[in-house]
Amino acid sequence: MxxxxxxxxLAELTHRCPLACPYCSNPVALLGKDAELDTDTWxxxxxxxxxxxxxQLHLSGGExxxxxxxxxxxxxxxxxxxxxxLITSGIGLTPKRLDALEAAGLDHIQLSMQGTTxxxxxxxxxxxxxxxxxxxxxxxxxxxxxxLTLNAVMHRHNLDDLERTIEMAVxxxxxxxxxxxxxxxxxxxxxxxxxxxxxxxxxxxxxxxAEAQVRLRGVLAFDFVPPDYYADFPKxxxxxxxxxxxNVVPDGRVLPCHAAESIPHLEFETVRARSLKEIWYxxxxxxxxxxxxxxxxxxAGCERKEIDFGGCRCQAMALAGDAAxxxxxxxxxxMHGVVTQLLADSLAEQVGDFTYRAAPARQV
Amino acid sequence: xxxxxxxxDVPYLxxxxxxxxxxxxxxxxxxxxxxxxxLDAIGEAILSRVTGAASFGxxxxxxxxxxxxxxxxxxxxxxxxxxxxxxxxxxxxxx
Ligand code: SF4
Ligand code: SF4
Numbered sequence: 470m471x472x473x474x475x476x477x478x479l480a481e482l483t484h485r486c487p488l489a490c491p492y493c494s495n496p497v498a499l500l501g502k503d504a505e506l507d508t509d510t511w512x513x514x515x516x517x518x519x520x521x522x523x524x525q526l527h528l529s530g531g532e533x534x535x536x537x538x539x540x541x542x543x544x545x546x547x548x549x550x551x552x553x554x555l556i557t558s559g560i561g562l563t564p565k566r567l568d569a570l571e572a573a574g575l576d577h578i579q580l581s582m583q584g585t586t587x588x589x590x591x592x593x594x595x596x597x598x599x600x601x602x603x604x605x606x607x608x609x610x611x612x613x614x615x616x617l618t619l620n621a622v623m624h625r626h627n628l629d630d631l632e633r634t635i636e637m638a639v640x641x642x643x644x645x646x647x648x649x650x651x652x653x654x655x656x657x658x659x660x661x662x663x664x665x666x667x668x669x670x671x672x673x674x675x676x677x678x679a680e681a682q683v684r685l686r687g688v689l690a691f692d693f694v695p696p697d698y699y700a701d702f703p704k705x706x707x708x709x710x711x712x713x714x715x716n717v718v719p720d721g722r723v724l725p726c727h728a729a730e731s732i733p734h735l736e737f738e739t740v741r742a743r744s745l746k747e748i749w750y751x752x753x754x755x756x757x758x759x760x761x762x763x764x765x766x767x768x769a770g771c772e773r774k775e776i777d778f779g780g781c782r783c784q785a786m787a788l789a790g791d792a793a794x795x796x797x798x799x800x801x802x803x804m805h806g807v808v809t810q811l812l813a814d815s816l817a818e819q820v821g822d823f824t825y826r827a828a829p830a831r832q833v
Numbered sequence: 834x835x836x837x838x839x840x841x842d843v844p845y846l847x848x849x850x851x852x853x854x855x856x857x858x859x860x861x862x863x864x865x866x867x868x869x870x871x872l873d874a875i876g877e878a879i880l881s882r883v884t885g886a887a888s889f890g891x892x893x894x895x896x897x898x899x900x901x902x903x904x905x906x907x908x909x910x911x912x913x914x915x916x917x918x919x920x921x922x923x924x925x926x927x928x
Contacts, residue, residue, distance in 0.1 A: 477869075520857075524862060615849075618866055618867065644866065686920055687919050
């Protein structure tokens with residue numbers, strides 16, 4: 470089937486990260502340093518992406534600053550003509566490195582926020598001293614005037630701090646704030662009981678964001694991802710599977726979305742063996758859920774199918790046991806009861822501690 | 834807060850927001866943090882006049898002259914377009 474060219478590419482340069490967030494979007498089986506693509510291969514992938522039609526490149530991880538060649542990779546991406554965004558916890562971005570990234574032409578930084586105080590943020594990130602270092606980096610970014618988005622990952626333990634989070638975004642000079650409620654894939658599913666917000670928190674968050682959007686219009690733009698377990702309809706997956714974006718993982722395999730490895734029957738091809746173009750247009754994984762022809766009922770006859778494409782494939786896999794099912798978050802899904810049950814169970818679960826993300830295995 | 838521009842306001846694209854030619858799909862795209870907006874001919878005509886020196890009034894007058902259209906109508910279109918961009922912080926006004 471014919472597909473449009475991709476607009477955005479997420480390059481997960483590494484799974485290494487000093488933090489250990491319990492909702493990390495990296496897979497539970499993490500790749501070590503030895504599995505990572507080398508500098509030249511990444512640079513070639515960036516050029517291929519630009520030729521394919523990608524306009525925006527997100528350098529991510531893990532922590533992309535864990536790659537010693539981050540400045541070279543940024544310079545190469547900019548030379549390829551890509552709008553280059555660095556998605557980072559800030560740890561490892563020394564003033565000197567920020568200078569070099571700026572000189573290389575980095576367009577934008579997305580800085581993650583675990584919490585609004587050191588106690589909260591360091592507990593959630595599992596990294597002592599992380600908050601203070603992050604605040605220093607944020608100040609350095611502001612001083613340089615590098616465009617900044619704050620990405621606040623929200624859940625039961627920090628949603629009550631949303632007002633303060635918004636204030637901090639303004640103070641740090643961010644132009645954009647992502648209020649991203651945790652999505653349950655990979656590590657987050659191990660912490661569902663700890664992370665799922667209550668219905669009251671969810672309603673309060675919606676109200677707070679709506680008010681702040683009016684108050685801060687023209688100062689701070691918001692992107693709000695509400696917790697989808699409480700939604701009536703699922704969110705559109707990646708703007709459609711294999712339709713807008715692609716994701717290259719540290720070892721060079723190319724995924725239609727960051728969580729796609731959770732779908733066991735899909736095989737992902739690698740840039741070590743095939744061109745990005747062939748993988749995008751011809752690989753089985755990218756064609757598996759493209760368009761709407763494959764959709765089951767009730768999606769096939771639903772007026773929202775061009776809006777949400779039946780929801781998230783990874784969530785259908787996780788909750789319905791079938792990646793080709795209607796996303797159970799949808800009220801019309803015959804499996805919706807699973808979500809209701811999970812909500813009830815998770816909220817009844819008493820607060821314990823996080824299962825932190827592990828460190829990638831080290832080669833001895 | 835109203836984001837309407839006055840005639841003497843000077844709009845500009847802040848760092849991190851820029852125009853580029855889309856060499857695969859053709860046309861001009863506005864690139865902004867984590868967003869790419871495909872511009873139609875009108876959007877392109879407006880933004881190509883946002884130089885950081887021209888005022889809102891000058892931009893409107895230039896467009897009205899170029900397209901031989903009434904200033905009032907052009908002003909309304911440009912206002913709507915720019916307010917939309919300001920709301921997303923893709924366009925700012927010089928202090
Ligand atoms: S399949 Fe699910 S996890 Fe993957 S991008 Fe789509 S929404 Fe996200
Ligand atoms: S039935 Fe399918 S297409 Fe309709 S809203 Fe639900 S998930 Fe979306």
